[in-house]
Amino acid sequence: MGIFDGIISGFGVALTPMNLLFGFLGALIGTAIGVLPGLGPAATIALLLPITYSIPSPVPAVILMAGIYYGAMYGGSTTSILLNLPGEAASVVTCIDGYKMAQKGRAGAALGIAAIGSFIAGTVAVVGLTLFAPPIAEFALGFGPPEKFALALLGLLMAVTLSGDSTTKGLIIMVLGLLFGTVGIDPISGKSRFDFGVIELQSGFDFVTLAVGVFGVGEIFYNLEQQGAAEIVTTKVGQVFPKMTDWIKARMAILRGTLVGFFIGIIPGGGAVIASLVSYAVEKKVSKHPEEFGQGAIEGVAGPESANNAASSASFIPLLTLGIPSNASIAMIFACLLIKGVTPGPFLIVEHADVFWGVIASMYIGNVMLIILNLPLVGIWVQLLRVPYSILAPVVILFTMIGSYSIANQAFDLYTLIAFGVLGYALRKLKFEAGPLPLAFILGPMIEGAMRQSLLMSGGSFAIFFTRPISMTIVALFALFVMGQIIVSVRRSSRCARVQKAA
């Protein structure tokens, strides 16, 4: 069966009333949990898994779960923009410029561009999935420990760009993020680090708890102190749809975000979170006016929100073609398929063509449903800002707590949530930009683990990073990046010197 016949038959499967209903349910639930801070797709899919036992065919079950996963990427931006509270792990960077836009009364434009960017990226990624899934999957397997190390190192370099005006402060925050990343069992030695005898700390801090705490809860603490300021923010809503100038600014960001997201999404261990962070860094780097970033640049919303959608769709490629789950949500979908007697992998397309093509076709339909569902919601969500802060704040805190608890079903995460909230408050007070914190927190353990794994592979020789083509290319990019930065700063300082001389 060719690709064309396959996708036609897939639409035949996905357009049956039952599958349409499940696709819609997935989109709806996904949007909802995306909006609710802390509640993530992985926990939701785990919760809904028993319901699928009674459905005889695997197709509607997988359509439902897939819908929840990519649907969450649509909803995730909502509270990031409105409340500086990441609704989903992959929407952490959206807070930086999205929330600033909302404070300037442009919440509607930010939400609108996020939804449209998500739609474009989601659809383009599904086209990529349809056309190139098997060869791309082979390429992704080429990413072993040395390649992951090089990629993560490049990512960390980009994290500097997430810092605000002061590079020194940005570096301090990065180191803080790296330190938080070291807590827990070190996978290479098996030894537990910085757990202070607390068993819960052996598995390290949870990313969602850290991000929701530092950004969301910290913001609420800060706003509670500044009663007046919070009221002003909540009364300004602004126009709902993006202006023409927004489109022109955002269109390349959406395109770049889609590409970045797609390629990071296919790498095992990649996924939507890293994709969104890298996309933000890329946007700031290529922008002609990087000073606008952090002050409400629409590219800072459009890029990452496109990237996380492209990545979530792309992460179906290793699952469907290789049987490799690249993140927690996809692992749950993998589990669901196995329980239904379907083994994802290279034979899926042959043995269960209805599942393979049905799910892919449902993703086209799902993205259309999501844009139809989400665009009108923009108008409703911005009304949320009219809710008095005295009501909104406790409700939001409650939801973040439910979300944090749902990650591992343990009360300990509630304490860490509050602790990270206090940290976030302190950072706001001391005028630190928290942006690099989550990126360093995720990349630190990746860099450390992948480097030590690579050195074990090579018997201790660092040549392994320069002799493998993909790894060497990334290392070369890294070097170019650093060199470029040095040249720019040397020129700037010599110009400064000349100006001083003239004066």
Added chain:
Amino acid sequence: MKRKIVSSLVIALVVAFMVPTAFAQDKFPSKPINVIVPFAAGGSSDLLARAVERIWPKFSPQPVVIINKPGGGGVVGTEFVVRSKPDGYTLYLAYGSGHDVVMPHLQKMPYDTYKDLAAVSRLSVHSVAICTGAKSEFNSIKDMVAWAKKENKPITSSVSTKAGAVDITITALGKVAGINIVTIPFAGGADAVTTLAGGHVMIGGGHPSEIMPHIKAGRFKPLAVALPQRDPSLPDVPTLIEQGFNVHTWGSIKGVAAPAATPKEVVEYLDATFKKICEDAEFKKLMVDLAQPIMYQNSADFAKFLQQAYADYGKLIKDLNISIQ
């Protein structure tokens, strides 16, 4: 008079309705049973639990509810069960995992794995299978050992976790065969298997459920299983002992436990139910799909078996001088 009869009838009825519900509290189970899986959703223990969840209602009036409590390599969820009310409504599924049979030899545990928990049933044993890439020149463990000796080079192997079942098995093989095998730990079985699939290491190990998709796809060649006998889910793959290497491990054992003070008749009811599930045709089919062989044992045999597995791992760890400090 008539009114008196009616009112006493009403009272009798009310009492009659109240009494059975009061007594029903004693008849186990009268409410859903929480099954704690101390690992993340989607892993092999979780999949086993979900297969049980699916079949359980056939044999019991109350359902089971799966609760994932990952953390501390399984210790967090297990400790939760140890500290919960010993009434049979909180069970631990995955009893016999690495943190039960391996970790107590290496570090201090916050509870006594064998005294604080009562074995209910053994459901499965996840053996360690050693694999290589399909393009590899190794067709048996002997080929691999011969290559390592001839080239005098180390063999690289991806393993799921440091000092886990796979790591210990492959390290033990290296020692018995007299070759240098560098084990490279990852953050879980899926990562380790993916690294082998990418051809970044020479060999790798994993449980059948993790490697089966790759064997089916012709990406992996299974070289050996490390159980004393062949694994029913990989019947064509010879054991290490068959190939002349005197190494065996119990891989990862997957059973059910309850807090130690759980009443005996409740444990008996649970064990009987698990036995019926293990004999159920639909469950058997599910377990074949999951590549998890059913290896049922009753409470008494399972408790004895665990002691044996624990002692065997202790000896291996001592012989190989493995530590995590």
